[in-house]
Amino acid sequence: GAGVSQTPSNKVTEKGKYVELRCDPISGHTALYWYRQSLGQGPEFLIYFQGTGAADDSGLPNDRFFAVRPEGSVSTLKIQRTERGDSAVYLCASSLLAGGRGNEQFFGPGTRLTVL
Amino acid sequence: EDKVVQSPLSLVVHEGDTVTLNCSYEVTNFRSLLWYKQEKKAPTFLFMLTSSGIEKKSGRLSSILDKKELFSILNITATQTGDSAIYLCAVENQGGKLIFGQGTELSVKP
Numbered sequence: 001g002a003g004v005s006q007t008p009s010n011k012v013t014e015k016g017k018y019v020e021l022r023c024d025p026i027s028g029h030t031a032l033y034w035y036r037q038s039l040g041q042g043p044e045f046l047i048y049f050q051g052t053g054a055a056d057d058s059g060l061p062n063d064r065f066f067a068v069r070p071e072g073s074v075s076t077l078k079i080q081r082t083e084r085g086d087s088a089v090y091l092c093a094s095s096l097l098a099g100g101r102g103n104e105q106f107f108g109p110g111t112r113l114t115v116l
Numbered sequence: 117e118d119k120v121v122q123s124p125l126s127l128v129v130h131e132g133d134t135v136t137l138n139c140s141y142e143v144t145n146f147r148s149l150l151w152y153k154q155e156k157k158a159p160t161f162l163f164m165l166t167s168s169g170i171e172k173k174s175g176r177l178s179s180i181l182d183k184k185e186l187f188s189i190l191n192i193t194a195t196q197t198g199d200s201a202i203y204l205c206a207v208e209n210q211g212g213k214l215i216f217g218q219g220t221e222l223s224v225k226p
Binding site: 004031033035040041042043044045048055056059089091095103104105106107108109110112 | 120122150152156157158159160161164204206211212213214215216217218219
């Protein structure tokens with residue numbers, strides 16, 4: 001497809017379980033970003049990748065959160081031992097370039113995570 | 117700490133009205149300011165502003181940035197029900213990271 005895609009669109013899990021959220025960026029985009037959006041709030045930065053490496057992971061809330069992008073395209077956000085406070089919409093975005101060159105970030109539809 | 121503040125948080129108008137949405141920011145290493153429209157899940161890009169005083173226009177929407185006073189406004193003229201959405205302001209720093217405001221929820225009544 002032409003845009004950023006994310007799977008699953010919805011995920012319901014129980015407290016303490018492990019989840020993986022997937023993001024397929026726009027083909028050719030080198031930068032990939034993860035954000036988390038709680039109800040009534042703007043998206044909150046989590047991590048961004050330039051190629052395969054995490055260029056800035058300062059937004060990850062704790063060590064239960066981890067993300068990878070092994071081949072510089074698809075990325076997976078992994079959450080261990082989920083807590084109810086992790087419930088949110090997880091948004092992924094990609095841009096052609098990064099590093100402050102002012103390139104527009106295109107967002108995917110998000111994954112709504114609900115932790116019961 | 118970097119922050120972006122939007123006002124008002126919510127707004128209800130009638131079709132045909134003109135609205136002005138506000139965004140102020142305190143961000144170190146400013147690179148650009150962006151406006152997005154969010155209707156269901158994915159924010160969609162509206163404008164990117166990097167220079168003060170230059171208005172960007174797209175149809176009934178326009179936006180301007182004031183880098184001295186650290187704010188931007190988004191104007192929508194002749195509003196339509198399809199303009200109902202959450203409007204997000206974000207500031208990009210030199211590292212490429214976006215810092216978002218909490219959004220303004222606009223509701224346009226017929």
